[in-house]
Amino acid sequence: MAVTDEMVCFSLYSAARATTQAYRTLLAPWGLTYPQYLVLAILWMEGEQTIGSLGDAMQLDSGTLSPLVRRLEQAGFVARARSTADERVVTVGLTDAGTALRAEVAPVHTKIAALAGMQDDDERRRLITELQELTARLQRADH
Amino acid sequence: MAVTDEMVCFSLYSAARATTQAYRTLLAPWGLTYPQYLVLAILWMEGEQTIGSLGDAMQLDSGTLSPLVRRLEQAGFVARARSTADERVVTVGLTDAGTALRAEVAPVHTKIAALAGMQDDDERRRLITELQELTARLQRADH
DNA sequence: ATCGATTGGGTTGTGCACAATTCAATCGCG
DNA sequence: CGCGATTGAATTGTGCACAACCCAATCGAT
Numbered sequence: 175m176a177v178t179d180e181m182v183c184f185s186l187y188s189a190a191r192a193t194t195q196a197y198r199t200l201l202a203p204w205g206l207t208y209p210q211y212l213v214l215a216i217l218w219m220e221g222e223q224t225i226g227s228l229g230d231a232m233q234l235d236s237g238t239l240s241p242l243v244r245r246l247e248q249a250g251f252v253a254r255a256r257s258t259a260d261e262r263v264v265t266v267g268l269t270d271a272g273t274a275l276r277a278e279v280a281p282v283h284t285k286i287a288a289l290a291g292m293q294d295d296d297e298r299r300r301l302i303t304e305l306q307e308l309t310a311r312l313q314r315a316d317h
Numbered sequence: 318m319a320v321t322d323e324m325v326c327f328s329l330y331s332a333a334r335a336t337t338q339a340y341r342t343l344l345a346p347w348g349l350t351y352p353q354y355l356v357l358a359i360l361w362m363e364g365e366q367t368i369g370s371l372g373d374a375m376q377l378d379s380g381t382l383s384p385l386v387r388r389l390e391q392a393g394f395v396a397r398a399r400s401t402a403d404e405r406v407v408t409v410g411l412t413d414a415g416t417a418l419r420a421e422v423a424p425v426h427t428k429i430a431a432l433a434g435m436q437d438d439d440e441r442r443r444l445i446t447e448l449q450e451l452t453a454r455l456q457r458a459d460h
Numbered sequence: 461a462t463c464g465a466t467t468g469g470g471t472t473g474t475g476c477a478c479a480a481t482t483c484a485a486t487c488g489c490g
Numbered sequence: 491c492g493c494g495a496t497t498g499a500a501t502t503g504t505g506c507a508c509a510a511c512c513c514a515a516t517c518g519a520t
Contacts, residue, residue: 176374177362178355181426182435183336185448187351188376190333191507192455193326194476198508199459208330209476212321219320225499231319233331236499238477245475262485262498283324289458290451292325304444305328308433312335315432316342334477337506341478352506368469379469381507388505405468405515 196289200282204275209234210246211282213266217252218276222267224257251275339432343425347418352377353389354425356409360395361419365410367400394418 178184197208206214209232216223216231223231225239232239243266246252251272257263292298321327340351349357352375359366359374366374368382375382386409389395394415400406435441 177359178374179445179449182430182433182441182445182448183340183351183426184355185445185452186329186333186336189448189452189455190329191376192452192459193329194507196455196459197326207475208326212327215324216320226497229498231321233334234476235478237479237501240500242476260486260498264499283326286455287325289455290325291454292451298325301447302322302325302328305325305332306322308435309328309332309335311434312332312339312429312432316335316339338478350505369467372468377506378508380471380509383470385506403468403516407469 193286193290196286197282200285201279204279205249206279209238209242211279213239213243213246214251214268214272214275215280215283217266217268217272218280222265225264225266228266246272336429336433339429340425343428344422347422348392349422352381352385354422356382356386356389357394357411357415357418358423358426360409360411360415361423365408368407368409371409389415 178188194208197211201207201211212232213228216228225236225243228243229235229239243252243254247254250269252266253269255265255267257265287293287298292301321331337351340354344350344354355375356371359371368379368386371386372378372382386395386397390397393412395409396412398408398410400408430436430441435444
């Protein structure tokens with residue numbers, strides 16, 4: 175038995191990498207990465223966002239999101255604009271090309287869940303909850 | 318309910334980042350990262366390795382491991398040498414400084430497991446197995 | 461023994477993740 | 491109103507993760 179097989183941390187680290195790898199394969203036709211897909215998913219489901227609201231949803235800071243959104247903009251899928259009400263705020267919205275992706279690309283996360291053997295709603299819900307609780311305990315402790 | 322709360326992938330991604338964040342905090346006194354800690358853990362438990370055997374254990378390629386091990390070498394914790402039997406192979410072993418770290422640093426993964434609420438052996442084992450199976454299904458599918 | 465194929469490791473380039481810093485816009489307290 | 495504090499993004503720098511590529515050492519089939 176390898177050392178790493180005794181560590182929860184390693185099984186998480188490994189599962190997360192396997193997941194992004196599966197996304198890489200399925201998203202390759204559009205040149206999208208997994209975090210870029212997440213941004214698009216949020217825009218598809220919840221409409222226009224700001225850098226800050228994306229950061230809240232994904233738990234990422236502007237140091238990660240700012241260049242990531244710039245690449246999505248360069249790819250033509252989103253548009254950025256300074257808010258008129260508050261010049262500090264940058265809004266991020268879908269372009270027509272970004273909206274057009276939805277039909278073919280949005281279902282990818284369902285395909286991944288199926289590949290992972292997480293097609294059953296209850297079981298998936300249970301694992302999500304377990305991982306969210308684990309995450310919350312770690313974040314609470316990390317102060 | 319946020320979009321991301323419905324995705325297994327996101328809960329994995331999030332839990333993995335929370336874990337490395339917890340490691341970052343606990344490893345800060347030694348300037349070690351989580352992947353660096355993993356390499357040291359393998360060396361402590363299983364003795365001298367090669368770049369290849371580390372790659373097998375951690376599922377990483379030389380493009381990641383090569384600079385990572387170089388940084389561990391620059392920090393003085395490991396030493397690298399070409400194998401005399403096969404000049405292609407690079408062996409990685411602990412220095413005295415690397416061995417000396419073991420007593421204080423090795424227990425970190427147990428502390429993290431406790432913070433994550435995974436102190437119970439059976440429950441931890443169950444989650445590890447579940448994640449390993451999920452990982453295996455994704456890797457099998459990703460061809 | 462030779463030469464084509466394989467293997468082990470390194471390098472380069474791209475994109476996340478995160479700390480730390482900067483800066484302008486806004487807020488709030490007096 | 492005025493000004494110090496806060497906020498929202500962006501930038502810089504470090505370190506992983508991974509694809510693509512390179513090269514030298516070794517293997518293997520003849």
